[in-house]
Amino acid sequence: MISVPLFSVRDLHVWFELPDGRELHAVQGVSFDLHAGEVLGLVGESGCGKTTTILATMGLLPSSAQVAGEIRINGVEILHGGESSVRPHRWRDIAMVFQGAMNCFSPVRTVGSQIVEPMKLHGIAKGADARRRAGELLEMVGIPAASAERFPHEFSGGMRQRAAIAMALACEPKILLADEPTTGLDVMVQAQILELLGSLADKLGLAVVLVTHDLPVVAEACSRAAVMYAGRIAELGSVDDLYHDSHHPYTRLLFAATPDLLGEDRVASIPGAPPRLDREIVGCPFRDRCDSAIEVCASEEPLLHLVGSAHVAACHLNDLIESVTK
Amino acid sequence: MNSSDTSEAHVMKDTDVAPRPPILEVRDLTTYYPVNRGLAGRLLRHEAKTVHAVDGVSLRVDAGEFVALVGESGCGKTSTVMTILGATKANSGSVRVKGEETVGRTPREMLPVYRQLQMIYQDPYGSLDPRFRVSDTVEEPLLVHGVGATRQERRQLVLAALESAGLSPADLYVDRFPHELSGGQRQRVAIATALILEPSLLLADEPVSMLDVSVRASVLNLLDELRRTRDMAIVMVTHDLSTAGHFADRIVVMYLGRIVEEGPAKEVLSNPQHPYTRALISVVPKPDPRDRSTPQTLSGETPNPVDIPVGCRFHPRCPIAREECSQSDPPLRLPVSVRIESHRVACHLA
Numbered sequence: 001m002i003s004v005p006l007f008s009v010r011d012l013h014v015w016f017e018l019p020d021g022r023e024l025h026a027v028q029g030v031s032f033d034l035h036a037g038e039v040l041g042l043v044g045e046s047g048c049g050k051t052t053t054i055l056a057t058m059g060l061l062p063s064s065a066q067v068a069g070e071i072r073i074n075g076v077e078i079l080h081g082g083e084s085s086v087r088p089h090r091w092r093d094i095a096m097v098f099q100g101a102m103n104c105f106s107p108v109r110t111v112g113s114q115i116v117e118p119m120k121l122h123g124i125a126k127g128a129d130a131r132r133r134a135g136e137l138l139e140m141v142g143i144p145a146a147s148a149e150r151f152p153h154e155f156s157g158g159m160r161q162r163a164a165i166a167m168a169l170a171c172e173p174k175i176l177l178a179d180e181p182t183t184g185l186d187v188m189v190q191a192q193i194l195e196l197l198g199s200l201a202d203k204l205g206l207a208v209v210l211v212t213h214d215l216p217v218v219a220e221a222c223s224r225a226a227v228m229y230a231g232r233i234a235e236l237g238s239v240d241d242l243y244h245d246s247h248h249p250y251t252r253l254l255f256a257a258t259p260d261l262l263g264e265d266r267v268a269s270i271p272g273a274p275p276r277l278d279r280e281i282v283g284c285p286f287r288d289r290c291d292s293a294i295e296v297c298a299s300e301e302p303l304l305h306l307v308g309s310a311h312v313a314a315c316h317l318n319d320l321i322e323s324v325t326k
Numbered sequence: 327m328n329s330s331d332t333s334e335a336h337v338m339k340d341t342d343v344a345p346r347p348p349i350l351e352v353r354d355l356t357t358y359y360p361v362n363r364g365l366a367g368r369l370l371r372h373e374a375k376t377v378h379a380v381d382g383v384s385l386r387v388d389a390g391e392f393v394a395l396v397g398e399s400g401c402g403k404t405s406t407v408m409t410i411l412g413a414t415k416a417n418s419g420s421v422r423v424k425g426e427e428t429v430g431r432t433p434r435e436m437l438p439v440y441r442q443l444q445m446i447y448q449d450p451y452g453s454l455d456p457r458f459r460v461s462d463t464v465e466e467p468l469l470v471h472g473v474g475a476t477r478q479e480r481r482q483l484v485l486a487a488l489e490s491a492g493l494s495p496a497d498l499y500v501d502r503f504p505h506e507l508s509g510g511q512r513q514r515v516a517i518a519t520a521l522i523l524e525p526s527l528l529l530a531d532e533p534v535s536m537l538d539v540s541v542r543a544s545v546l547n548l549l550d551e552l553r554r555t556r557d558m559a560i561v562m563v564t565h566d567l568s569t570a571g572h573f574a575d576r577i578v579v580m581y582l583g584r585i586v587e588e589g590p591a592k593e594v595l596s597n598p599q600h601p602y603t604r605a606l607i608s609v610v611p612k613p614d615p616r617d618r619s620t621p622q623t624l625s626g627e628t629p630n631p632v633d634i635p636v637g638c639r640f641h642p643r644c645p646i647a648r649e650e651c652s653q654s655d656p657p658l659r660l661p662v663s664v665r666i667e668s669h670r671v672a673c674h675l676a
Contacts (some may be wrong), residue, residue: 187398195621216612318447
């Protein structure tokens with residue numbers, strides 16, 4: 001992997017200043033790289049910073065948020081100038097399918113007229129040209145072009161989600177961020193949407209970031225995944241490594257909490273709740289819920305270390321194992 | 327292989343294995359919703375249409391049994407549960423809770439039934455009154471049913487219910503408001519409220535789908551434990567086949583208002599007989615990436631229950647449909663290759 005990654009996030013921090021002067025550190029040092037055609041999963045419980053991470057890369061956080069770090073598209077840094085340096089890239093280079101996007105269409109206008117809007121706004125196409133392109137986009141996501149003249153209520157939930165993906169692709173972005181794109185959809189429709197995202201990444205050379213709380217969805221749709229906890233990446237690697245060779249207790253426990261269709265293993269929840277992010281965390285943030293914490297976990301925060309090829313994890317146990325084997 | 331065979335099998339099963347009467351017996355239940363034609367439609371005398379949400383469902387649930395109702399949205403699984411609850415009016419058929427007929431009762435007449443029958447809902451953020459403390463919410467059923475003579479007595483029952491729902495120590499939670507609780511804790515309050523009258527049947531509509539993965543298992547394990555220790559029957563609506571397979575004794579697969587397959591959970595998942603069940607199973611994402619299979623996605627979504635296809639309801643989407651499938655509606659019967667007596671399928675080709 002000598003080539004410059006299409007999308008690169010380096011040491012991203014996001015924090016909010018609270019009215020009482022404290023700080024809520026929502027994202028702490030998140031880094032990942034993504035190449036064209038790749039689908040990366042961002043998984044974790046609610047409040048772990050997945051959505052905040054991708055909103056930061058779109059420059060869509062509220063003004064109370066402070067952002068630091070680097071975001072590069074094809075090697076070009078876009079975060080340095082704040083809002084004004086991110087905005088030209090938004091939708092044109094990097095686009096997003098929001099959570100519940102299928103419910104975001106205006107009910108009083110045709111789907112086609114709403115897909116045309118970002119093209120007009122960004123000066124990509126207008127008039128008949130834009131309408132033709134809206135039809136093509138719909139075809140690309142598996143909806144007949146003629147349906148552009150129909151209203152959102154005439155679409156089923158799955159079709160609206162496809163249309164939302166089509167709209168995100170209107171300005172031919174290179175990077176697509178999808179926030180819980182299958183939550184609230186049926187299993188059958190979920191499978192169709194995941195298939196669609198995979199084939200779009202393949203055909204258009206898109207880099208896709210899939211945010212979800214659902215591990216099996218990640219295993220099915222992604223090549224690599226980052227498991228997030230308390231605003232940090234706990235483990236990042238190929239989905240195969242995460243399942244078969246996990247190096248963080250959180251990843252292992254998350255899989256154990258997920259029922260497998262014909263699996264016999266008892267499904268066990270993870271006791272406790274994630275730590276509050278508006279207080280300083282000493283040591284490992286997962287320590288209180290961990291089943292194998294050791295002394296050092298209480299005092300030192302573990303850093304991400306390489307534990308395999310393109311596989312990193314932040315857990316003191318890995319250092320321990322390493323020192324024993326040496 | 328027709329209806330006489332299956333009814334015989336039913337009789338044998340009834341006398342041989344089930345000495346106790348069922349907690350819930352549903353027979354040929356139908357629930358239709360009228361479709362609003364609007365003023366113009368009425369003036370123009372458009373044909374009045376109905377949605378056949380539940381269209382001939384029969385179900386039997388024994389004490390301590392955990393039954394999962396699965397299917398796509400719009401298949402009628404929630405309507406079935408709401409009709410059993412009496413929140414939606416049945417058009418025809420019978421629902422017996424501990425032998426007592428409940429169809430056709432007025433809300434007032436239903437009241438005694440709710441000592442036996444309770445429900446928990448999908449959304450623990452919406453199902454609790456934000457102005458009620460936990461103690462008020464959990465105590466409400468006691469007041470409605472006149473259980474517990476003194477405030478002191480009721481308080482003890484509330485604390486015991488919270489403890490059994492896993493909110494321990496109960497003192498810590500009893501005076502809080504819903505906004506001070508996490509999603510999992512709220513769902514436990516809802517469970518405590520449903521359990522305080524010690525019902526014999528609990529209906530649950532997607533009880534964990536709004537909760538975080540890490541706490542889902544604990545709520546489901548709690549339900550599982552309660553039905554074992556209290557002999558309480560559970561009917562759970564879910565779209566998650568993995569959850570159903572793990573926690574339910576029996577899986578009932580619905581399609582367009584009908585049961586298309588039912589049987590012991592492991593049997594239905596490992597030896598599915600209906601092509602719809604097979605398709606549903608094939609699209610369940612597996613946590614192990616090495617298990618990745620080619621999902622057999624069906625085109626489209628559940629068709630509109632206003633226009634139910636003639637013949638087998640599934641035939642327009644069925645990958646193996648034959649001519650007979652578009653002509654006659656298959657009854658629910660023992661599959662030809664029977665492995666387990668209680669397996670039922672509604673397919674001409676199974």
